[in-house]
Amino acid sequence: MLVKTFGSAVYGIEATTITVEVNIASGTKYSIVGLPDNAVKESYFRIQSSLKNCGYHMPRQQVIVNMAPADIKKEGSSYDLTIATGVLAASNQITPDELDKYLIMGELSLDGGLQPIKGALPIAIQARKEGFKGFILPKQNAREAAIVSDLEVFGVESITEVVGFFNGTVQLKAEIVNTREEFYNSVNNYDSDFSEVRGQENIKRALEIAAAGGHNVILIGPPGAGKTMLARRLPSILPPLSLQESLETTKIHSVAGKLSASDALVTVRPFRSPHHTISDVALVGGGTNPQPGEISLAHNGVLFLDELPEFKRTVLEVMRQPLEERRVTISRARMSVDYPSSFMLIASMNPCPCGYYNHPEKECVCPPGMVQKYLSKISGPLLDRIDLHVEVTPVNFTELSSDRLAEKSEGIRERVIRARDVQIARFGSQQGLHSNAQMSTKMVRDLCKIDTAGQTLLKKAMEKLGLSARAYDRILKVSRTIADLAGSENIEMEHLAEAIHYRSLDRENWAG
Structure with a gap:
């Protein structure tokens, strides 16, 4: 008897429906074909037990x-339940009448229980698109898939429930998630706030500019100056995720298996902070079975690289293209997958190995030339892609012990949102363009015009600092953001001067 069941394969962040055909005839051999990997071939033993x-x-x-x-390679153990259901139906242990209406996925335990799968959200989206009535999957993934409307999602704990459902002896309850309610109830839930930071007003100003324009930032300062603390609070002043951004971000985390059973949506902007020992594949994605890397998990959020010079140079260099294109393409012999990676990069570093170069009180003990050698670990092309270079100085005792309340993240976020609204209105209906940092070179020439005095100032800065053409564009983008925060239609001299000020690492006094 021949029976068909339906599963799904995820490539990148998109799903493809897989038809599993099970035929039982005279003989004794079990065979599985259609480019299965070892995990799929081993399903026989899990299913049998x-x-x-x-x-x-x-x-x-x-x-x-x-x-x-x-001709598509099938990978992973999530086809166990799909195959097992087909085997039971082909051997008349399940009534096969309703099988073609449901997409079925799940990894089987030896006792018949189900283990969670990866990519439940993109699979559910594809199932709805192809007109399936419902999606049967492990209970741990049910909330994640249930945010897709017009699709019945049944979370099950064992294969016994699936058999009973198709035989009409068990009633399964569909998982229901109110997507909009889930989203709006937790869209502003952040554990940290800028009001907890004492002093550092100039750094807060720089991070406000970065958030308003989506610019990349590097913080340079001695140990204990507050670089990490400031970076971790950056997501709290970014505009809240839109529902579309939330769904896109959730898809990536779903594919990577990063969502817990209680999660339905990623409702706050991601903050990813990989250790400096990370490999280039773990950062940008890839592997034998391509998976999203840290830069994709930070999509629509923040990627924080602490102690930037400690990262391997090859790791940092592979970020250059994704920083420009805001997506990463992973190519293999049989396929090519795209992962979105539109993130804000915020990096921190000590100014030298001992950490006290340019410190107002402590003396640097590094030998001559060591500062330049330390900074040279970061390539010029990568620094060019970082818009704001900000010096972080230690907070003195008076500021630390002050009872004066600092401004809350909520107030800063309101200014950032107003500036973003100006940018969205300026860019109009251009697809995928939301902030000044995303402007092309042509758009910079059209939208970031400066007067003669500004041209003279920028010319002097470029000659003195030896800036590249890319750095020139970055300065204009940052000055445009500063003008947007000030509510100014034109870029004034003070906006340009402040943008030039945020090129610390281009200055001669950092040569060591």
Whole structure:
């Protein structure tokens, strides 16, 4: 008897429906075809044990399983439940009448229980698109998939529930998630606030500019000056995620298996902080079975690289292209997958190995030339892609012990949102363009015009600091953001001067 069940394969952040055909005929051999990997081939042993332990039996006949389309590689253990359901239906242990209306996925335990799968959200989206009535999957993934409307999502704990459902002896309750309510109830839930930071008003100003224009930032200062504390509070002043951004971000985390059973949506902007020992593949994504890296997990949020010079140079260099294109393409012999990676980069570093170069009180003990050698670990092209270079100085005792309340993140965020609204109105209906940092070179020439006095100031700065053409564009973008925060239609001299000020690492006094 021939039976068809339906599963799904995820490539990048998109899903492709897989048809699992199970045919039982005379003979004794079990065969699985359609480019299965080892995890799929091993499903036979998991299925056999789970069926036996749940009171069902594996047919003692020839069982042929075909996974179509046959030219796409099938990977992972999430097809266990799809194949097992097909085997039970082909051997008349399940009524097959309703099988074609449901997409079925799940990894089987030997006792018939189900383990969670990756990519439930993009699979559910594709299932709805292709007109399936429902999606049966492990209970741990049910909330994640249930944010897709017009699709019945059934979370199950064992294969026994699936058999009972198709045989009409068990009623499954569909998981229901109110997507908009879930989103708006937690969209502003942040654990930290800028009001907790004493002093550092100039650094807060720089981070406000960065948030308003989506600019990349590097913080340079001695140990204990507050670089990490400031960086961790940056997401709290960024504009809240839109529902579309939330869904896109959730898809990436779903594919990577980063969502917990209680999560339905990623409702706050991600903050990713990988350790400096990370590999280039872990940062940008890839591997034998391509997975999203840290830069994609930070999509629509913040990627924080603490102690930037300690990262391997090759790791930092692979970020250059994604920083410009805001997506990363991973190519393999049989396929190519795209992961979005539109993130704000915020990096921190000590000014030298001992950490006290240019410190107002402590003396640097590094030998001559060491400062320049330390800074040279970061390439010029990468520094060019960082818009704001900000010096962080230690906070004195008076500021630390002051009872004066600092401004809350909420107040800063309101100014940032107003500036972003100006930018969105300026860019109009241009697809995927939300902030000044995303402007192309042509747009910079059209939208960041400066007067003669500004041209003279910028010319002197470029000659003195030896800035590249890319750095020239970055200064104009930052000055445009400063003007937007000030509510100014034109870029004035003070806006340009402040933008030039945020190029610390281009100055001669950092040569060591």
